[in-house]
Amino acid sequence: METSESNVKNLIGKLSALKSEIQKVIVGQDLIIEEMLIALMAGGHCLLEGVPGLAKTLMVKTMSQALDLSFRRIQFTPDLMPTDIVGTEILEEDHATGKRFFKFNKGPLFANIVLADEVNRTPPKTQSALLEAMQEFEVTYGGQTYPLDRPFFILATQNPIEQAGTYPLPEAQLDRFLLYIKIGYPTVVEEAKILSSTTGAKKATVNPIIGAEDIKQLQSLTREVSISDDLITYVSEFIRATRPDSTSVPFVKEWVRWGAGPRAGQALILTAKAKALFNGRYAVLMEDLQIMAYPVLRHRVLMNFKAEAENVSSDQVTDALVKAIARPKTEI
Known part of the structure; x- marks a missing residue:
């Protein structure tokens, strides 16, 4: 790796501190925090789904405070x-x-970090304004292209689509999200701790741990993590x-419409490379x-x-x- 070993260890140590x-x-x-x-x-984007009240927005805001990056929140309605998202031209006078x-x-x-809050509460026309930014890391307006600052990270939250006033995200936009993370209810112990810590006078202070240059280095290091040819073949077979038209797995043939x-x-x-690096390893495991x-x-x-009718999930x-x-016979 181009980065020195001590610098790599320092960066991985910052990840642990960031999570804490x-x-x-x-x-x-x-x-959930680890997947984010x-x-x-x-270098991808996240879609977080959960019913209201599970601290999706708080989680993203807290993460932004721990990262020394610019942060904006867009409340989707x-x-x-x-133009409320991308921007617009205004007439000025010299x-x-x-x-x-x-x-x-x-x-x-x-x-650097954009919270797209309740992204599925706005119609597809407005949702699609995110597409170019998410894929190309740039925005086009009036024939002019404007690059976005890097790192650029969209964290979108959505309520379950069966709730009132929601619009399902188009498949093309869903595919632009690297990960789709579902947030469930807390455990009994966690819920008691949440109630105790959030109803008192004391508030935790979140300090910035890592900045833009460190994140860019981590993103470069992630791509340098090794993965064997056998595991790449395994991924190809898995995908x-x-x-349904090319699988030999009966479950897929029965329940899946599109793969x-x-x-x-x-x-x-x-993401497997990033997970390996997050755990201090430089090679991907099965x-x-x-x-x-x-x-x-x-x-x-x-x-x-049929799957939707019988609640069979992906x-x-x-x-x-x-x-x-x-x-595969050899995994490393």
């Missing part, structure tokens, strides 16, 4: 317009010459097995791939009508694939 800093405010949800940090390391000209006034999308595309394989390898398969495939495998498809796809 977030946990000053967020009780439990260890896996993995997405950041892999039914009347939000694309006082010296008296000439008028249009100047692009940047919207809240121009930040291809999600497609995952090549972007899912890229996401699985990148377990990294199998654990990350759930948030990677959750929104990329579309279930058929996580159950991943379960079936983990059991069905043979492990």
Whole structure:
């Protein structure tokens, strides 16, 4: 690796400190926090889903406080317009010459971390304003392209789609999210601790742990983590097995309408590399791939009508694939 070994250890140590800093405010949800940090390391975006009141917004805001980066929050509502997100041109006057000209006034999308709060409460036209930014890390307005600052990380929250006043995200936009993370209810012990810590006078102070340059280095290091050819072949077989027309897994044939595309394989390898680095390893293990398969495939495998009627989820498809796809003979 180009970065010195001591610097690598220092960066990995900061990841552990970053997680601890977030946990000053967020009780439990260890896996959720880790997956959010993995997405950041892999240079992708996250979609968080949970019913109201599970601290989705608080989790993102706390993470932004622990990162020394610019942060903006966009509250998505039914009347939000694309220009409210991207920005718009305003007419200005040069006082010296008296000439008028249009100047692009940047919207809240121009930040390192963007919280897209309740993203599925706005219609698809406005949701699609995020597409170019998420994929190309730039915004086009009036024929002019404006690059976004790096690192650029969108954390979107959504309520379950069966709730009133929600619009399902288009498949093309869902695919742009590296991970789809579901947040469940806390345990009995965690809930008691939440009630105790949030109803008193004392508030935890979150300090910035890591900045933009460190994150860029971590993102570069993530791509340098090694993965064997056998594991890459395993990922290819795993992703291809999600497609009903080419799979040999009966569970997939019965319940899946559309399988995952090549972007899912890229996401699985990148996030497995980030997970390995997060745990202080420089090589991907089979377990990294199998654990990350759930948030990677959750929104990329579309279930058929029969599955929706019988509440068969994409996580159950991943379960079936983990059991069905043979492990390679050599994994490192």
